[in-house]
Amino acid sequence: MKIREIFDKKTVFSFEVFPPKSTSSVDVIFRTLDELGDLHPDFISVTFSAGGSGNSSLALDIAEKISRMGITPVLHLPCINYTREQIDKTLAEASAKGIENILALRGDINPDIPPVEEFRHASDLIKYLKQKGGFDIAGACYPEGHADSNTLDEDIENLKIKVDAGADHLITQLFFDNEYFYNFRNKIVQKGINVPVEAGIMPVVNKKQIERMVVTCGASLPRKFVRIMQKYEHNPEALLDAGIAYAINQIVDLLANDVDGIHLYTMNNAYVARKISEAVSGIIEV
Numbered sequence: 001m002k003i004r005e006i007f008d009k010k011t012v013f014s015f016e017v018f019p020p021k022s023t024s025s026v027d028v029i030f031r032t033l034d035e036l037g038d039l040h041p042d043f044i045s046v047t048f049s050a051g052g053s054g055n056s057s058l059a060l061d062i063a064e065k066i067s068r069m070g071i072t073p074v075l076h077l078p079c080i081n082y083t084r085e086q087i088d089k090t091l092a093e094a095s096a097k098g099i100e101n102i103l104a105l106r107g108d109i110n111p112d113i114p115p116v117e118e119f120r121h122a123s124d125l126i127k128y129l130k131q132k133g134g135f136d137i138a139g140a141c142y143p144e145g146h147a148d149s150n151t152l153d154e155d156i157e158n159l160k161i162k163v164d165a166g167a168d169h170l171i172t173q174l175f176f177d178n179e180y181f182y183n184f185r186n187k188i189v190q191k192g193i194n195v196p197v198e199a200g201i202m203p204v205v206n207k208k209q210i211e212r213m214v215v216t217c218g219a220s221l222p223r224k225f226v227r228i229m230q231k232y233e234h235n236p237e238a239l240l241d242a243g244i245a246y247a248i249n250q251i252v253d254l255l256a257n258d259v260d261g262i263h264l265y266t267m268n269n270a271y272v273a274r275k276i277s278e279a280v281s282g283i284i285e286v
């Protein structure tokens with residue numbers, strides 16, 4: 001099923017998973033998928049390496065497994081380090097596996113890998129996918145602006161190019177303060193961007209994640225979030241509960257404000273996804 005059709009019917013509730021680095025964990029991710037499937041998400045998206053590290057063929061296998069479970073898969077596809085030929089090969093493999101939804105991305109620029117430059121921006125890949133036809137296309141967006149843009153307004157100008165190129169819907173980068181999302185939503189509507197936008201929510205449930213958030217994520221960390229993390233960072237059980245509760249709070253507020261969809265960055269943690277799905281099942285149809 002093409003994702004765009006789901007937005008026409010309901011508030012979308014979706015998950016994101018990533019291929020584990022070691023192939024010995026394939027059984028683990030497949031078991032996790034079975035558990036996530038029991039929660040009946042509208043789709044599950046699978047991240048894809050922008051080149052260099054990462055297991056791209058495993059991403060395709062995971063997407064195929066999701067499809068076999070009767071759930072719609074979305075394959076992420078970063079383009080900056082791939083030639084047109086490589087992109088075509090991946091798309092052909094995806095089609096053969098019954099994948100008809102692509103999250104078209106540029107990918108982060110790795111200083112050690114010179115960009116291929118055939119597709120410089122996600123919008124170039126989106127235009128190409130649109131010409132080829134046959135895929136529903138999602139794009140990424142950034143409620144606090146992308147790091148490569150000088151301002152949020154500049155980033156939104158570029159987002160308009162992406163949507164005009166053919167993005168059917170958008171998924172946001174994670175954020176911890178819903179006000180950034182509401183401000184962003186108002187701004188894009190003013191710019192004439194009217195496609196559905198799913199809010200990307202990342203439950204922060206362990207110390208490693210906290211450290212990664214602080215160093216790399218670029219999302220603002222509101223005072224109440226920092227206080228919770230500082231209070232429970234040395235108490236894994238409390239941190240797990242607190243991180244889940246924080247994410248649930250964010251989601252309830254977003255649903256009350258008529259969000260088009262919630263995209264849960266599951267970090268391959270089915271327990272956390274289950275707790276959150278159960279908590280919101282009365283207010284979002286899953």
Ligand code: FAD
Pocket residue numbers: 046047048049050076077078103104105106107108109120121122123140141146147148149154155156158159161162171172173174200
């Ligand atoms: P773009 O849309 O190309 O934007 C990048 C920058 O260029 C922005 O500053 C933008 O304003 C500017 N820009 C865009 N278009 C133009 C234009 N036409 N002219 C001038 N400037 C322009 N990375 C992975 O490697 N694998 C994944 O699986 C993955 N999944 C992701 C999922 C989500 C939901 C999100 C939000 C991000 C994901 N990423 C993934 C990370 C993403 O690849 C990076 O954030 C990357 O730096 C930007 O990708 P993009 O598609 O948003 O790029």
